[in-house]
Amino acid sequence: xxxxxxxxxxxxxxxxxxxxxxxxxxxxxxxxxxxxxxxxxxxxxxxxxxxxxxxxxxxxxxxxxxxxxxxxxxxxxxxxxxxxxxxxxxxxxxxxxxxxxxxxxxxxxxxxxxxxxxxxxxxxxxxxxxxxxxxxxx
Amino acid sequence: xxxxxxxxxxxxxxxxxxxxxxxxxxxxxxxxxxxxxxxxxxxxxxxxxxxxxxxxxxxxxxxxxxxxxxxxxxxxxxxxxxxxxxxxxxxxxxxxxxxxxxxxxxxxxxxxxxxxxxxxxxxxxxxxxxxxxxxxxxxxxxxxxxxxxxxxxxxxxxxxxxxxxxxxxxxxxxxxxxxxxxxxxxxxxxx
Numbered sequence: 066x067x068x069x070x071x072x073x074x075x076x077x078x079x080x081x082x083x084x085x086x087x088x089x090x091x092x093x094x095x096x097x098x099x100x101x102x103x104x105x106x107x108x109x110x111x112x113x114x115x116x117x118x119x120x121x122x123x124x125x126x127x128x129x130x131x132x133x134x135x136x137x138x139x140x141x142x143x144x145x146x147x148x149x150x151x152x153x154x155x156x157x158x159x160x161x162x163x164x165x166x167x168x169x170x171x172x173x174x175x176x177x178x179x180x181x182x183x184x185x186x187x188x189x190x191x192x193x194x195x196x197x198x199x200x201x202x203x
Numbered sequence: 204x205x206x207x208x209x210x211x212x213x214x215x216x217x218x219x220x221x222x223x224x225x226x227x228x229x230x231x232x233x234x235x236x237x238x239x240x241x242x243x244x245x246x247x248x249x250x251x252x253x254x255x256x257x258x259x260x261x262x263x264x265x266x267x268x269x270x271x272x273x274x275x276x277x278x279x280x281x282x283x284x285x286x287x288x289x290x291x292x293x294x295x296x297x298x299x300x301x302x303x304x305x306x307x308x309x310x311x312x313x314x315x316x317x318x319x320x321x322x323x324x325x326x327x328x329x330x331x332x333x334x335x336x337x338x339x340x341x342x343x344x345x346x347x348x349x350x351x352x353x354x355x356x357x358x359x360x361x362x363x364x365x366x367x368x369x370x371x372x373x374x375x376x377x378x379x380x381x382x383x384x385x386x387x388x389x390x391x392x393x394x
Contacts, residue, residue, distance in 0.1 A: 090257070094340065094343050095338040095339065095340050095343050095344075096338075096339045096340055097340060098253035098254045098256075098257050098340070098342070099254070099257055099343075100254070100342075100343050100346065101347075102258060102357075103254075103257045103261050106258075106261040106262055106265065106266055107261060109266060110261070110265055110266065110269075113266075113269055134369060137362055137365035137366060137369070138362060140358060140362070141358055141362045144354075144355050144358050145355060148355070159351040159352060159355065161348060161351075168335070169334070169335060169336065170337065172335060172336035172337065172338070172344075172348055173336055173337040173338060175347070175348065175351075176336060176338055176343060176344065176347040176348050179347050179351065179354070179355075180343070180347055182358065183347075183354065183358050186358050186362050186365070187358075187361055189365060190361045190362065190364055190365030190368075193365045193368050193369055194266075194270055194364070194365070194368055195266075195269065195270065195273065197368045197369075197371070198270060198273030198274060198276070198277065199273060201277055
């Protein structure tokens with residue numbers, strides 16, 4: 066794929082900041098607007114930008130089909146698995162109180178863990194959607 | 204000041220909506236829908252719903268636009284003109300529009316503290332969320348903790364969408380030029 070020179074250079078410059086912003090939205094989501102869903106979409110946007118600018122072959126080196134296929138169920142498993150861990154520790158499903166030494170920290174860790182699950186599933190599903198359209202068009 | 208910003212944003216929203224309806228080029232429609240989402244995100248910021256604004260901007264204006272353009276890549280990009288507007292659909296639209304305006308005039312005023320949503324569990328979350336979860340953004344605390352079941356359900360919806368796409372794609376690939384393995388091999392050679 067022959068993208069415009071300006072587009073290629075700009076993509077290279079802006080890409081690290083997009084990924085950094087995704088991580089910020091993810092891990093600062095407890096204190097500022099954001100969370101797993103938004104961060105997942107931003108991660109997907111970064112991969113889509115690479116695909117549009119440098120082509121599918123380059124994008125697949127970053128996010129191959131095998132990885133995307135595993136990301137989609139992995140996120141749900143992390144989320145649902147957190148609930149199972151609560152159950153095994155004698156609490157209700159998705160009750161994070163028992164995940165740490167005290168209830169408050171348990172809730173904090175629980176929120177961080179399930180947000181990571183949301184991030185993985187959302188990013189995987191969005192990239193899969195984009196790949197599906199692109200590969201259908203070939 | 205807020206009233207002026209609101210009026211400007213809502214006027215632009217109405218203009219963009221009319222433009223979407225009258226536009227025949229579907230690429231134009233997709234771009235206008237992206238603009239609509241950005242305006243909507245601005246409205247959400249004025250309403251102090253920053254989390255929703257971030258979602259609207261990233262999903263509505265970002266990913267949706269790209270996916271819809273991808274879909275247009277596979278189809279025609281011009282809407283087929285309807286020869287003559289029919290009376291039935293126009294009447295139905297008018298009835299729904301009048302019903303919405305009639306209903307909208309009767310909902311509680313924006314930010315009225317005496318409505319049901321502000322009297323049920325809302326105050327409990329506002330008072331206890333930070334103490335109970337150590338998470339300063341109450342929206343995140345509610346979504347991931349108090350309403351964890353809902354969010355698990357939402358994530359499962361995304362999962363289902365992703366799996367559905369994968370299944371469709373695999374089916375298409377097998378019916379298409381080559382099998383999965385052949386395609387993978389070809390790509391490896393290209394590398």
